[in-house]
Amino acid sequence: MTDAHHAARREAVRETLRLEGKGAFVLLVRSVANVRYLTGFTGDSTALLLTDDRAIAVSDGRYTEQLARECPDVEPHIRPVGQPLMAGLGEVLSKLDPGPCAFEAAHLSVSEFDELRQAAGAQEFRPVAGWVERRRMIKDAGEIATIRAAIEIAEQAYRGVRVWLAAQSNPTEKELAEELEFAMRRLGSTAPPFPPIVAAGPNAALPHYRPDSAIACFDSDFLLIDWGATCAGYASDLTRMTTFQGKVSEKFASAYRAVLKAQERAIAAIRPGRLASEINREARAALEEDGLADAFTHGLGHGIGLEIHEQPFLGRMPDVPLQAGMVITIEPGIYLPGWGGIRIEDDLLVTESGAELLTQEPRELNASALDHTY
């Protein structure tokens, strides 16, 4: 991203301020991801004040040099040591021309808002929601290329780790997860958007399981692996099931086929204009046919970008119509306590005519069978 990209994004948000701000003359951007999106600044503890002709990053002395490097076209305001962010924001606001201030209500806590009001004197405030997030839903060409790179890192690391896995006697879930993460980092990922999940057999019944250093992978018949990489701030997010040659039970195979069918049904339903919730219902209806809808205990997917979970959400609020340029996960899963779980997760780009699968790793049952003689 160049400075010009960020400047154009700020211009678009200023347009929203003019059209929807109800008289607000400044927008306070507090979300770390939104600040990055609008400026290129990759640090934290920094908020952006955006007026019609100014962009001021209210930060602290730890970031003086980084701001100059990363967003030379944004005015820095460095708080003195010990001054909290809200006090600094209040001070800057009260020096600007008076007039209402729109703020990101999802990204200020109740107590921060209280501090801000105290510091800003007579300033009026107007809560607003999603002004930047809804722009971030639609990725530009550079963002899509970056997400593709994050997917490529994740997939290449996964393939490497499967070679590693086949050569191990019986590694633990945690060992496998660490290898996978380290492999992604060696391929250029910064800290992954979430720690890889490696869940053996029954542990796969917990959608947000964390790998255990006492559970040996090959003691179960299958593994669920959910992982992703971070490339230049952008996330990828995949889930695959690994089975071991000759150990695929009939129960596993039929459940796997049901989840895959649900995923394919959902993917086939994607096109601009359809509501995110409709795609979710499509997958749920497919699982219903196999009596597995009750075991599908989460939403179908979410946008990925500067955050690992961002709008649009497929199966929770806010519901939005899909649009070309959105990058989303489709990840139906079923969870059967005591037995385990199956989830298949891919990343897709919504196109003018449907969806493009960005992930390449095969999904067919047994495509992931590890030829391991353990």
Added chain:
Amino acid sequence: MTDAHHAARREAVRETLRLEGKGAFVLLVRSVANVRYLTGFTGDSTALLLTDDRAIAVSDGRYTEQLARECPDVEPHIRPVGQPLMAGLGEVLSKLDPGPCAFEAAHLSVSEFDELRQAAGAQEFRPVAGWVERRRMIKDAGEIATIRAAIEIAEQAYRGVRVWLAAQSNPTEKELAEELEFAMRRLGSTAPPFPPIVAAGPNAALPHYRPDSAIACFDSDFLLIDWGATCAGYASDLTRMTTFQGKVSEKFASAYRAVLKAQERAIAAIRPGRLASEINREARAALEEDGLADAFTHGLGHGIGLEIHEQPFLGRMPDVPLQAGMVITIEPGIYLPGWGGIRIEDDLLVTESGAELLTQEPRELNASALDHTY
């Protein structure tokens, strides 16, 4: 921690509710770390409602099994798929006996609070601050042992990586950071509390620098490494400077001695009853003697525990008197744009008579000199 530990912590918070709740009959705990502290539950997206005789975890279907495993003595309330947390909390609250609800104002966003009020009908709310955090400042024996383990992992990994480093031709900052992180993970750390900072020479002028994959370590005269491990949820946090044999400039040596002197002065000043801000001023006064106070652009330190930055803060609000059982970092640093920076960071336990240094890694100038012939 056993269930009994968590139950005792909840009992103590109930006491606060009775004494300071101004008639509130239930406390809504939203902070992930506070929920973990009071229940043992290690997931997220879950809030705790604490009444005089009930403890209800409002969560979702992804966590049904994990709640049963991790906190069997807490009542689970599983929200239906698609119901946001605030709606679920509002529903549970409105089914409980009526009466005001205290909530953690620092951990609900303005928009969440709005959703909660809409969902909870006639429920009254009272913002409260720091009820759980101020208890978390004082670590019990189990927590101190866990932090010691997190420090041991970090130090052992650092020593291992220095051996690795000496055998490299000229690794990049990012390669070194990845090795250090992977080494900590192999020693039992889960995801570190922050990605290790490895900053060569001039890059050390940025206190929150991120390692670069294009910067070779041995092209500079020194490295700043800031890292920590996570053990059973608890963080450690250290910073050391590495120099290369024969490359210590007079400027580096004198600045290093000034920072070390400031750190020692601050450590010597620690004892129960002194304000956190006084210890910060002690370090600042020491740097002032060397004309370096302006280059010290952040606070002196912070508590560590379930969060990497928690109360008490030495140099920002809220200011508190130190108490035995607090575990804090002392990390003076100076940053000279263009030249680099020096920071020395150790973890200490506040004791009845002063402070116990928990970190063991030597701090003397040249203790960290790497005998590298590059």
